Amino acid sequence: MASREERKKRITQRREKQILDAALLVFSRKGFDKATVPDIARQAGIAVGTIYNYYPGKRDLLIAITNKYIIAPFAEFAANNAGYTDAGFIAAIMENRLSFGLEGLEKFLPLFIEMQRDPELRRRYSEKVLSPVMTMMEKLVASRIEAGAFRDVNPAVVTRAIGGMVIGFMLLYRVEGDRSPIHGIDRKNLADELASLVFQGLVRK
Amino acid sequence: MASREERKKRITQRREKQILDAALLVFSRKGFDKATVPDIARQAGIAVGTIYNYYPGKRDLLIAITNKYIIAPFAEFAANNAGYTDAGFIAAIMENRLSFGLEGLEKFLPLFIEMQRDPELRRRYSEKVLSPVMTMMEKLVASRIEAGAFRDVNPAVVTRAIGGMVIGFMLLYRVEGDRSPIHGIDRKNLADELASLVFQGLVRK
């Protein structure tokens, strides 16, 4: 028995999702600058003006998307894995990210690229997502080093190398497309190969 | 004793360089879409119309830049290192690329990003640069495996992981900026750490 207030709120949220999903799709396909607000409206099946009833401008759509699809999920992920220091974690996170990345590649990579060009978005992303993730992984690597499991590497550098590998791998995957010899390979196998490379690179022998 | 023809050609080349350098700078600063042709003309110190005497349109500037600053240098590099299979090569190339990359980050990364959004540019880049480089490195890795020096990894995947690591590392470096703990570290040390990670990850023990 939803009150009037609650029903209204639900409708509002549905609209916001509708708009954000459409914007994400259009931004991904054409890039932020080339995407037009009428494009987004058409994709969402609503009128141009409606978008402006929910978001004050085109750039705010980008910000909202970033919040909803990147920052919020990461925050949740981070909260759930705060104390995790197990050795298998690296492989897990890598597979997780890689799966997520290859899956949503066409969708989110253009978004990530777009963010590169907006200093404020870049800063927000850096603060809310990258720094926490990096810090978490740094601690993990440091604890493994201390435990004698890993070689004596610089945790900060190595962490960024691993994170960068995941991102860069996806970029290359996309750029090469079906011309790449790795195009058909199963995602799980790709993740395993990367994880193994990193693990062997870190482990003390 | 330069003939009229030759002199003309020299002037033309100077103009083209003048325009392309300006375009590279402006594209890097503002991104392709936000950069305007008058911006570029102003930066080059010439009139708008002059640009159109040398290049048919704005997008052609991007293509020409890509050819001149990315594809041509790589082609030359590839020609000079065709048969290279030495083990230190990975470290060398990594340091080379990393130095180049961190150096020209602000200049070329926006260009790279821009390329991501133009399917044709992406394809050209993939064909002319990535594939040759990847093939070259694949062969190198494969020969090392055959020689028993490297573990039995998938050369295609590993090659892309390493290349991606370099690219992704630079991206993260840029996104985090001076908030990163690795911000002040010497470039040479960064390259060594990455090379060591990769080498240890590959080597058979």
Next chain:
Amino acid sequence: MASREERKKRITQRREKQILDAALLVFSRKGFDKATVPDIARQAGIAVGTIYNYYPGKRDLLIAITNKYIIAPFAEFAANNAGYTDAGFIAAIMENRLSFGLEGLEKFLPLFIEMQRDPELRRRYSEKVLSPVMTMMEKLVASRIEAGAFRDVNPAVVTRAIGGMVIGFMLLYRVEGDRSPIHGIDRKNLADELASLVFQGLVRK
């Protein structure tokens, strides 16, 4: 014991006043074109749609305001002073108008300005307010001339000169604002000075 009809009517009138007062305020602050219907609704504390239940459009609000706050009061004033021919009348009306004007300057002058731009409103105002007032004053001046009290001026012209003086004085007062040397002067004194100027200008010596 108010019938259902009467109660309904009272509610309706209250709503109309509520809307018109809000519209007057907003029009005064931002001008007709820059004022938005949502602005007015917000000011009135009601929903946008409600306004359209009482007035068919934005412009009709302006017309209704003019009727209610300018035409109707003047009509009443005119009815009450139909036969007035006393000599002190000029001073009285001038003080009255000036007081009213300086008082409601910020409120009604923008409205008056707005009216200037709408030909139909201008005509209505001219017919319903100006002509009656001018005619009334013309007669007064003429009778004073006939009585030998005033010089032999053209009553129509002089009447408009006096009326114009009041309006123009207020305009200048507003434009100059607190940079004017007359800014701090008491309203009563201002009115006296103006009335004296006019009276001396008219009186036969």
Next chain:
Amino acid sequence: MASREERKKRITQRREKQILDAALLVFSRKGFDKATVPDIARQAGIAVGTIYNYYPGKRDLLIAITNKYIIAPFAEFAANNAGYTDAGFIAAIMENRLSFGLEGLEKFLPLFIEMQRDPELRRRYSEKVLSPVMTMMEKLVASRIEAGAFRDVNPAVVTRAIGGMVIGFMLLYRVEGDRSPIHGIDRKNLADELASLVFQGLVRK
């Protein structure tokens, strides 16, 4: 024998005049808010974009018009009449202004009205035009009082009353249009009647 520079400058000035004249006409007819930039372009016989090559925005057209057609002429007038203190001056200035005003009424009054709504324009107008004119007239009135020719009035108030009379008279003239009994009267006669009213109002008897 105009140099290239000079010819260019002349063309530019012609364009600016062309645009400003068109803008003045359209603003006068429809008011600032209802006038559209395409309207102005059409009136000037040029493309929309051309206007933006000369003025950064619509509002800047209003400012430029005010400068060119109101502030600059007044500055020139003021410079030419700086020391004028003759008694006939009031009549002269009144006739001058009245002629100017009734002449350009349809053109400039809407502009004046528009200015009322833009606080910055209002301030500029007040500073550059009104204050100098008022100061000039104040001095004139004061000197006449000192000479015993005028009654002992407040020069600041009286000056604004006279200035206001001219402006207000024109306003009423316009509002009443051809329904006014003074509609057909010769401009010279109107000015004389007003000047006489003021003069008699001021003179000591």
Next chain:
DNA sequence: CATGAATGAGTCTTCATTCAT
């Protein structure tokens, strides 16, 4: 009656490209 989300025509403004000089 009251509500306020949805609509889309209408604005201002930008900028790639052209072309007369």
Next chain:
DNA sequence: AATGAATGAAGACTCATTCAT
């Protein structure tokens, strides 16, 4: 060959008005 003023198509954004609830 160089110039840069002119062009107008295209895009972001506003807001009067409607209508389902």
